[in-house]
Amino acid sequence: MANRIHPSVLNANLASLDGEIRRIPSSAGIHIDVMDNHFVPNLTLGLPVVECLRNNHRDAFLDVHLMIENADVHAPAYAELGCESVTFHLEASHAPIRTARQIRSLGSRASIGLRPQTPIEPLGDIITEFDMVLIMTVDPGFGGQKFLDGMLGKIRRTREIVKNSGQEIWIQVDGGVSESTIEQVADAGADVFVAGSAVFRADDPDAMVRSLKDLADARCAGH
Numbered sequence: 374m375a376n377r378i379h380p381s382v383l384n385a386n387l388a389s390l391d392g393e394i395r396r397i398p399s400s401a402g403i404h405i406d407v408m409d410n411h412f413v414p415n416l417t418l419g420l421p422v423v424e425c426l427r428n429n430h431r432d433a434f435l436d437v438h439l440m441i442e443n444a445d446v447h448a449p450a451y452a453e454l455g456c457e458s459v460t461f462h463l464e465a466s467h468a469p470i471r472t473a474r475q476i477r478s479l480g481s482r483a484s485i486g487l488r489p490q491t492p493i494e495p496l497g498d499i500i501t502e503f504d505m506v507l508i509m510t511v512d513p514g515f516g517g518q519k520f521l522d523g524m525l526g527k528i529r530r531t532r533e534i535v536k537n538s539g540q541e542i543w544i545q546v547d548g549g550v551s552e553s554t555i556e557q558v559a560d561a562g563a564d565v566f567v568a569g570s571a572v573f574r575a576d577d578p579d580a581m582v583r584s585l586k587d588l589a590d591a592r593c594a595g596h
């Protein structure tokens with residue numbers, strides 16, 4: 374799978390989301406962080422805003438990252454809206470297989486997210502239920518944090534598990550990805566890179582997207 378850069382709009386101007394998304398046409402996807410102030414200590418946006426983004430950006434690949442409790446109840450609604458990818462957290466789900474199947478049956482890619490402290494190994498048994506695994510490389514809740522180097526081993530082990538599954542499952546890395554960290558993340562086995570502050574704090578966000586893609590491709594053009 375070719376590397377993909379999915380900028381997170383968390384650190385964009387949230388009052389001008391439409392315009393912010395138009396600033397990054399080179400992106401393969403738009404990463405939207407939905408937070409409920411329970412699963413994480415921060416509150417962002419939810420279904421009504423994502424619905425407006427869907428209507429205004431019909432051609433965009435919307436990659437929704439749900440950091441919310443009761444994921445089994447809420448996640449399918451994002452698939453119903455037509456988001457291409459819906460990530461919910463393992464820690465917030467009582468029935469991850471059922472929820473993944475529901476998301477897929479609605480035509481979206483199902484993805485499972487893991488906090489830094491949550492081990493990847495138990496997911497091995499059910500990984501084929503998912504189209505993507507999201508490895509958090511900061512504590513979820515805020516953009517602009519430092520990449521946790523200790524997560525590189527977990528990314529490598531995830532790549533092994535995916536390889537052994539024989540299926541094409543994307544590995545997304547989220548948190549602290551920038552020009553200075555993306556090469557080691559690509560080396561470790563990721564192929565979908567979320568970058569929030571690195572992109573939106575750059576003078577030219579779209580040039581930064583292209584630079585991140587080039588850096589990742591130079592390490593590995595695909596897994």
Ligand SMILES: O=C(CO)[C@@H](O)[C@H](O)COP(=O)(O)O
Nearest residue numbers: 513514516517548549569570
């Ligand atoms: O899900 C999250 C934070 O919880 C991320 O998507 C961040 O928004 C990424 O921002 P940077 O770490 O790249 O600034």
Ligand SMILES: [Fe+2]
Nearest residue numbers: 381406438547
């Ligand atoms: Fe995220």
